[in-house]
Amino acid sequence: xxxxxxxxxxxxxxxxxxxxxxxxxxxxxxxxxxxxxxxxxxxxxxxxxxxxxxxxxxxxxxxxxxxxxxxxxxxxxxxxxxxxxxxxxxxxxxxxxxxxxxxxxxxxxxxxxxxxxxxxxxxxxxxxxxxxxxxxxxxxxxxxxxxxxxxxxxxxxxxxxxxxx
Amino acid sequence: xxxxxxxxxxxxxxxxxxxxxxxxxxxxxxxxxxxxxxxxxxxxxxxxxxxxxxxxxxxxxxxxxxxxxxxxxxxxxxxxxxxxxxxxxxxxxxxxxxxxxxxxxxxxxxxxxxxxxxxxxxxxxxxxxxxxxxxxxxxxxxxxxxxxxxxxxxxxxxxxxxxxx
Amino acid sequence: xxxxxxxxxxxxxxxxxxxxxxxxxxxxxxxxxxxxxxxxxxxxxxxxxxxxxxxxxxxxxxxxxxxxxxxxxxxxxxxxxxxxxxxxxxxxxxxxxxxxxxxxxxxxxxxxxxxxxxxxxxxxxxxxxxxxxxxxxxxxxxxxxxxxxxxxxxxxxxxxxxxxx
Amino acid sequence: xxxxxxxxxxxxxxxxxxxxxxxxxxxxxxxxxxxxxxxxxxxxxxxxxxxxxxxxxxxxxxxxxxxxxxxxxxxxxxxxxxxxxxxxxxxxxxxxxxxxxxxxxxxxxxxxxxxxxxxxxxxxxxxxxxxxxxxxxxxxxxxxxxxxxxxxxxxxxxxxxxxxx
Numbered sequence: 272x273x274x275x276x277x278x279x280x281x282x283x284x285x286x287x288x289x290x291x292x293x294x295x296x297x298x299x300x301x302x303x304x305x306x307x308x309x310x311x312x313x314x315x316x317x318x319x320x321x322x323x324x325x326x327x328x329x330x331x332x333x334x335x336x337x338x339x340x341x342x343x344x345x346x347x348x349x350x351x352x353x354x355x356x357x358x359x360x361x362x363x364x365x366x367x368x369x370x371x372x373x374x375x376x377x378x379x380x381x382x383x384x385x386x387x388x389x390x391x392x393x394x395x396x397x398x399x400x401x402x403x404x405x406x407x408x409x410x411x412x413x414x415x416x417x418x419x420x421x422x423x424x425x426x427x428x429x430x431x432x433x434x435x436x
Numbered sequence: 437x438x439x440x441x442x443x444x445x446x447x448x449x450x451x452x453x454x455x456x457x458x459x460x461x462x463x464x465x466x467x468x469x470x471x472x473x474x475x476x477x478x479x480x481x482x483x484x485x486x487x488x489x490x491x492x493x494x495x496x497x498x499x500x501x502x503x504x505x506x507x508x509x510x511x512x513x514x515x516x517x518x519x520x521x522x523x524x525x526x527x528x529x530x531x532x533x534x535x536x537x538x539x540x541x542x543x544x545x546x547x548x549x550x551x552x553x554x555x556x557x558x559x560x561x562x563x564x565x566x567x568x569x570x571x572x573x574x575x576x577x578x579x580x581x582x583x584x585x586x587x588x589x590x591x592x593x594x595x596x597x598x599x600x601x
Numbered sequence: 602x603x604x605x606x607x608x609x610x611x612x613x614x615x616x617x618x619x620x621x622x623x624x625x626x627x628x629x630x631x632x633x634x635x636x637x638x639x640x641x642x643x644x645x646x647x648x649x650x651x652x653x654x655x656x657x658x659x660x661x662x663x664x665x666x667x668x669x670x671x672x673x674x675x676x677x678x679x680x681x682x683x684x685x686x687x688x689x690x691x692x693x694x695x696x697x698x699x700x701x702x703x704x705x706x707x708x709x710x711x712x713x714x715x716x717x718x719x720x721x722x723x724x725x726x727x728x729x730x731x732x733x734x735x736x737x738x739x740x741x742x743x744x745x746x747x748x749x750x751x752x753x754x755x756x757x758x759x760x761x762x763x764x765x766x
Numbered sequence: 767x768x769x770x771x772x773x774x775x776x777x778x779x780x781x782x783x784x785x786x787x788x789x790x791x792x793x794x795x796x797x798x799x800x801x802x803x804x805x806x807x808x809x810x811x812x813x814x815x816x817x818x819x820x821x822x823x824x825x826x827x828x829x830x831x832x833x834x835x836x837x838x839x840x841x842x843x844x845x846x847x848x849x850x851x852x853x854x855x856x857x858x859x860x861x862x863x864x865x866x867x868x869x870x871x872x873x874x875x876x877x878x879x880x881x882x883x884x885x886x887x888x889x890x891x892x893x894x895x896x897x898x899x900x901x902x903x904x905x906x907x908x909x910x911x912x913x914x915x916x917x918x919x920x921x922x923x924x925x926x927x928x929x930x931x
Contacts, residue, residue, distance in 0.1 A: 284624065291710040292759040294614065296624070310557030311545055312579035313595055380476055380621040386551065386716025386881070392475030395560025398579050403568040414477035414563050429622040430478055449789065456875040457924040459779065459791070545786040551716070551881025594787040640887030641875055642909035643925055710806055716881065722805030725890025728909050733898040744807035744893050760808055 276401060277346040278303060280320040281329075281337060283354030285379040285390045298323035302383040303352070306394055314398060317346070326354025326361075326378075334361055341365060347372040347406075350397045352390075354378060355424055355431075358410060362419035366408035375401040376419075377411045380429055441566060442511040443468060445485040446494075446502060448519030450544040450555050463488035467548040468517070471559055479563060482511070491519025491526075491543075499526055506530060512537040512571075515562045519543060520589055520596075523575060527584035531573035540566040541584075542576045545594055606731060607676040608633060610650040611659075611667060613684030615709040615720050628653035632713040633682070636724055644728060647676070656684025656691075656708075664691055671695060677702040677736075680727045684708060685754055685761075688740060692749035696738035705731040706749075707741045710759055770810045771896060772841040773798060776832060777818040778849030780874040780885050793818035797878040798847070801889055809893060812841070821849025821856075821873075829856055836860060842867040842901075845892045849873060850919055850926075853905060857914035861903035870896040871914075872906045875924055 280286065280301045287296040303318050321340055322333055341349055353361055355378045362376050377397035379390035397411040410417040412431040421434045445451065445466045452461045468483050486505055487498055506514055518526055520543045527541050542562035544555035562576040575582040577596040586599045610616065610631045617626040633648050651670055652663055671679055683691055685708045692706050707727035709720035727741040740747040742761040751764045775781065775796045782791040798813050816835055817828055836844055848856055850873045857871050872892040874885035892906040905912040907926040916929045 284621075289711065289715065291614075292756065294626070306557075307579075309554060310579060311554045311577075311595065312557065314579045381619065385619065385714075389474060389476045391556045392471075392477065392560035395557035395579065396564040399561040399564035399576070399581065400568055402581065403565055411564070412476075414472075414475060414479045414560065416564065416567065426622065430476065449786075454876065454880065456779075457921065461789070546784065549880075550784065591787065636887075637909075639884060640909060641884045641907075641925065642887065644909045719804060719806045721886045722801075722807065722890035725887035725909065726894040729891040729894035729906070729911065730898055732911065733895055741894070742806075744802075744805060744809045744890065746894065746897065760806065 274348065275315045275317060275346050276348045276350060276398065277344050278316055278318045279337065279340060279349060279351045280318065280323070281326070281333075281351060281353050282323040283326050283352060283358075283378045284382055285352045285354075285388075286323065287382040288384055289382070296382070301352075302390075303394075306383060306391055310391060310395060312398065314402075324354070326357040329354070329357055329361075334364060337361060338365055338368060341369055341372065341374060344372070348401045349374045350394075350401050351376045352378055352394075355380065355412070356426075358412075359419055359422060359424065362408050362410050366419055369408065371406055373401050373404050373406055374408045375404070375411050375416075376409070439513065440480045440482060440511050441513045441515060441563065442509050443481055443483045444502065444505060444514060444516045445483065445488070446491075446498075446516060446518050447488040448491050448517060448523075448543045449547055450517045450519075450553075451488065452547040453549055454547070461547070466517075467555075468559075471548060471556055475556060475560060477563065479567075489519070491522040494519070494522055494526075499529060502526060503530055503533060506534055506537065506539060509537070513566045514539045515559075515566050516541045517543055517559075520545065520577070521591075523577075524584055524587055524589065527573050527575050531584055534573065536571055538566050538569050538571055539573045540569070540576050540581075541574070604678065605645045605647060605676050606678045606680060606728065607674050608646055608648045609667065609670060609679060609681045610648065610653070611656070611663075611681060611683050612653040613656050613682060613688075613708045614712055615682045615684075615718075616653065617712040618714055619712070626712070631682075632720075633724075636713060636721055640721060640725060642728065644732075654684070656687040659684070659687055659691075664694060667691060668695055668698060671699055671702065671704060674702070678731045679704045680724075680731050681706045682708055682724075685710065685742070686756075688742075689749055689752055689754065692738050692740050696749055699738065701736055703731050703734050703736055704738045705734075705741050705746075706739070769843065770812060770841050771843045771845060771893065772839050773811055773813045774832065774835060774844060774846045775813065775815040775818070776821070776824075776828075776846060776848050778821050778847060778853075778873045779877055780847045780849075780883075781818065782877040783879055784877065791877070796847075797885075798889075801878060801886055805886060805890060807893065809897075819849070821852040824849070824852055824856075829859060832856060833860055833863060836864055836867065836869060839867070843896045844869045845889075845896050846871045847873055847889075850875065850907070853907075854914055854917060854919065857903050857905050861914055864903065866901055868896050868899050868901055869903045870899070870906050870911075871904070
């Protein structure tokens, strides 16, 4: 079950850095390599940074680019790191056009660099779901797996919740 | 897919504490609660500490106790934290007697208290596998999922490897 | 030399919290107690929070309050945590009116909660200088001790530098 | 007051590494460089590793070597990192032969690599004491400064205490 997995990096809180001079956040390089080393992860993985953006500022063109990269990707197991604010929207659009791959989107509420990040937990989760679930687009947060059609971010609590229909 | 999950704690490096007076390791309480909080885990979970032992010192009686607790457990999704040295043996014995539940065993190479633990990653992984896999006993380490019959710990490298048959 | 020391908390980056819902910083309680525990500090210390403010927003009234609290303080050894941006100004004003106590101002470039803070190092430094220096007002940052009259914050580099006269 | 400072590394818990394969501790390289970077320390410092030993196993020859290195050192401000168990003995011997330099010995109860070390606090302390105290040999632990003749390690509590005469 452990075939090669593609990880696409798009930014989000997950990879934010704190600029101690200005007190603001910014992006530099992804911390995925050190995260996987910390997790002693031995899966055959290929990491590619597509962009480094705050998901609230993600443009339509950028979202299209993510979708096209997933479409043309040879591996059929893909994990995407993404800002949590518009993660559901990207997942929905992906689900509309890709049906023959397993794609899991995840992110973090706390930057990995802060040392007490949920990102390490979430990547353990996303990488496991992508290996064990059948084709489809999923969202992995809070230890749970969601169908993008039935989930929303509760912005007050900072967690993802299933929409009861 | 997010029904209640049982977590059984048995000790191992995962929960070891460093005694700064003697320079030795010891067990106190499990760090599972803070780990799940760090991971912003919102799954419905019930944690029960069965024992706090180094798995190299786990007795037959203790191993039987784990098996009996899994047998009599009402939830059919179980995660067990366990020392890595004899994790495979416990998994094999569990697999011999329990077939109607999904049980995932995991652990850590570095104590959670050391701050840079693989335990956070491994628990994200184990909790995701236990929710997505069908009945069976599995071992989750290094981001991978193993059948206990086909895995061994490479003690020189400190990682788990599939046995090629 | 280890008489009782007063620590006055005024806020600054040192005690900032990250709000993972909004992505902004805020103040709650000081982390001084856990910092001193981490440092295994056994000095006889009394901690008092005067305010929790970003030093760029510190008002004249607030600065006066700090000065008055230092004046009326019974212990003659005082450490003040303070935002780095206007730390020099507060130190200068303190030096103008208080000459019979040893007062050391310090702060941090990274919030203590981020796990890799300079705050732990700076407090080790400030508490040592306050015990070993004679009466006067000092600024302790970057492992160094400065006379407030001869120091400025290099805002581009985020460090404190002696002004060569 | 900020002339060049020499740091001599001798090992101790401060620089211990955890071997996750064997579960034992070992020495590799000092973590002093990353510690000083974390503390944003800008003092002019020269670091030299003399040995990497557990202070309980320090031989007479090794202790003589430390003393000779301190004697022949050109800088008259020296900080030594040292295991806590025999730190007092080394300090006493140093004090017997060196009177024209300021030497501060410190260490840690928790390895720096564990992330929650007192080592960062202690180095902030030692580097400040060495800059502010007059000639003599001192021991800096627990935020305090001790005369080696009047201090002992309380091995039950893991702290240093002044001996009341």
